[in-house]
Amino acid sequence: MNTLQVNVVSAEESIYSGRARFVALPGESGELGIYPRHTPLITRIKPGTVRIQDENGDEQLIFVAGGILEVQPNVVTVLSDTAIRGKDLDESKALAAQKEAEEALKSAKTEFDVALAQSELAIMAAQLAALRKYRQKR
Template sequence: MDKCFRLNIVTTETKIYSGDSRKLIVTGVLGELEILYNHTPFLTSLAIGPIWFEDSSGKLNSFIMLGGILEVQPTVSTILGDSVIRADNLDEAAAIEAKANSERIFSKKGSNIDYAKVKNELAVAVAQLRLIRKLKDKR
């Protein structure tokens, strides 16, 4: 039986999860990280991207984190997130359309384009598509 660690996930709006977890996979600013019981302590920023965690019963939970901070201790990990999109609320067609729209805006030249906003929207759409494809592969 895998050892579990305590996982707390909260956003500015609500508590997402507080319980035991066997594994946590997050998208950090330097790439994907996998956290297990007794992990070396560290603190990092989270990028926009998918998060997966396996609870103590073995159920896989997933959603998109829209940035935040992860603190890891050997027996406790805490995510303070900006906001989340639950996997149940993902719409593949809408994500594909949002990605295409963002790419179309990037290809235009002009000074009235808010490139930071468009870049953020593109990152959210790409993260949604990554999670949707990962969930399809699991089926």
């Protein structure tokens, strides 16, 4: 069977490392699907869900808050400041962070503050969407 090595790394730890048949993730210009022997690529990724179909056919879901993707013919590396396994996503924490970002947006005084709050809102929305995807798969 044809597989590729997939590594998902956050600033704190290695979140996933293993062989996979397929990887899908949110690229800057849309959803990217990667199979073994993919053309080499380096690109930024948006906040969202990395879906990994492992070599057994099981699907692993990992939330990333954006980052960098490197694809080599037989290796995929995802680097993200924040990466959380689907099973470790916490809805109450995500909702609290979303509410905090909404408050920050309301009280923003500068364009920078607005952009920062909007970015955090987008990340929390993506995290909640990843949590919903994870729950549907279980």
